[in-house]
Amino acid sequence: MTTRLNPYLGFRDTAREAMEFYHSVFGGELTLSTFGDFQASEDPAEQDKIMHGMLETENGLVLMGADTPNSMDYTVGTNYSVSLSGTDEAELRGYWDKLSDGGTVTLPLERAPWGDSFGMCSDRFGVSWLVNIGAPES
Numbered sequence: 001m002t003t004r005l006n007p008y009l010g011f012r013d014t015a016r017e018a019m020e021f022y023h024s025v026f027g028g029e030l031t032l033s034t035f036g037d038f039q040a041s042e043d044p045a046e047q048d049k050i051m052h053g054m055l056e057t058e059n060g061l062v063l064m065g066a067d068t069p070n071s072m073d074y075t076v077g078t079n080y081s082v083s084l085s086g087t088d089e090a091e092l093r094g095y096w097d098k099l100s101d102g103g104t105v106t107l108p109l110e111r112a113p114w115g116d117s118f119g120m121c122s123d124r125f126g127v128s129w130l131v132n133i134g135a136p137e138s
């Protein structure tokens with residue numbers, strides 16, 4: 001898999017509805033995973049919320065989104081990130097190192113419940129970044 005750069009939208013309890021709407025607009029394949037699917041929240045109220053949604057179209061559009069956990073701030077207008085994902089660990093760690101340098105690491109780049117390496121940071125200009133390193137394809 002080549003490295004992919006795409007928008008990642010944050011919602012407060014409306015990710016499923018929003019991602020289904022974007023699916024109706026753009027078509028393609030929509031996958032939705034809940035916090036409960038990955039035991040990613042101890043809050044029973046979050047078990048059915050969307051931890052990760054991804055819409056991929058045949059012509060290459062990719063849109064990701066998720067519900068913001070109750071423990072995290074949510075402000076409309078700043079509820080987006082830029083996502084970098086792929087399987088080239090050296091390339092993605094290099095991007096991570098440069099993006100986080102002088103910025104703020106929200107979640108260190110380390111093993112995530114779904115098995116990939118994942119991290120969140122804001123660069124020195126205040127742009128939020130998500131980096132996900134998947135296992136190399138065989």
